[in-house]
Amino acid sequence: MVDAFNGTWTLVDSNFDEYMKALVIVGNGTKPKIVISQVVIETVPDVKRREFSYTLGEEFDEITADGREVKSTVTLEGDSLVHVQRWDGKETKIVEEIKDDKKITTLTFEGVQAVCTYEKA
Template identity: 70%
Template sequence: MVDAFKGPWRLVDSQNFDEYKKAVGIVIRPTIAISQVYKKTIYIKLGKEFDEITADGREVKSTVTLEGDSLVHVQRWDGKETKIVREIKDDKMINTLTFEGVQVVCKYAKE
C-alpha cells in the first residue's frame, strides 16, 4: 500500500488551509514527493519516532504509521501536536491536517 503514495504530488485544492497555517504559524504552499529513494535526509521507519525539520523550519519529533490504507503522520513540538492523515482517492492524495481543533483538507495531484 505504501507504494501508492510514491511520487511527486502538487497541491491542487485545499479547504481551511489558511486557518491551519495561521494556527501553526507557518506560510507555505507545499509540493510533496514520497519515495523509497531518499533525496532529503529524512529516513522514516513506520512506527518509529524520528527527528524532522518541517518546511517552515520547526524541529519536531515525528512518527508515521500505516493505518488501513492511510499514512498517519504525527508531529510533536513544544507541547503541541499536529496530525496528518494521507490517503489515496480517485488518483488524488488527500491530506487531512489537524492542529488544536483546526482541520484542513488538501488535495494533491500526481505530477
C-alpha cells in the same frame, strides 16, 4: 499499500492557510509538489526544499518547513499514512490517503483542520 503513495503529486486544492494560522505561521500561498519514494518524502515548494526519511512506527527528529524541531512518527493505519509531530506539549496530525487517484492530505492542529488535494503529475 505504501507503494500507492509513491510518485510526484501536485497540489490542486487546499485550505492550508487556516491551518498555518493556527500554528501561528503566516501562510504563503505556495503550491508545493510532493515526491514520495518508499519512505522518503521530499517537498519541492516554490521557496524552500525539504526532505526527510523515516521507518514506519519509529520516532525520528524532524525540522518542519517553518523551522519547528519536532519528534515525529509515521505509521500505516489501514490504507492511510499517519504522521504525528510533537513539540513543546503540542501535537499535529497529518493523514495521507489515496482516493479516486488523488492524494488527500488532512492536517489537524488544535481543532483546526486543513485538507489539501494533490493529483499525480
